[in-house]
Amino acid sequence: MVPSRAAPPEVPAVEAPALEGASSGLAGAHVVPSEAAAPEDPLAREMRLLNLANAMHDGDPREALARYDVLAREFPHGQMAAEREFLAVSALRTLGRDDEARSRGERLIAQFPTSPYASRTRRLLDTVR
Numbered sequence: 001m002v003p004s005r006a007a008p009p010e011v012p013a014v015e016a017p018a019l020e021g022a023s024s025g026l027a028g029a030h031v032v033p034s035e036a037a038a039p040e041d042p043l044a045r046e047m048r049l050l051n052l053a054n055a056m057h058d059g060d061p062r063e064a065l066a067r068y069d070v071l072a073r074e075f076p077h078g079q080m081a082a083e084r085e086f087l088a089v090s091a092l093r094t095l096g097r098d099d100e101a102r103s104r105g106e107r108l109i110a111q112f113p114t115s116p117y118a119s120r121t122r123r124l125l126d127t128v129r
Helices: 042-055 061-074 081-094 098-111 116-125
Strands: none
Touching (some): 042 061, 061 081, 098 116
């Protein structure tokens, strides 16, 4: 016998307050709270944007690099900065922009010397001419 799964709990409806002078018929309507209404946590946003950029890293490294650069401007000291910079160096390397890859990689190593991305960047830079 297969155990039955409990139904997920229902989100209670919240009665919307009647708006003074409103004649739209919305008075008494039920409004369900939405995640979209809540402001996005900065780390969650940084991670979401980094994941979007990373998803195109192999197929369109030029676009991925542009997105890494946007992230660098929006989150210059973000929690995902070392990973973002490593991925940007990797994209530059893929595009054959070796001088830029070396320069950006050296900045990453100087800024995050103990990060696992620093050692990965050193290995990547070993492949740069």
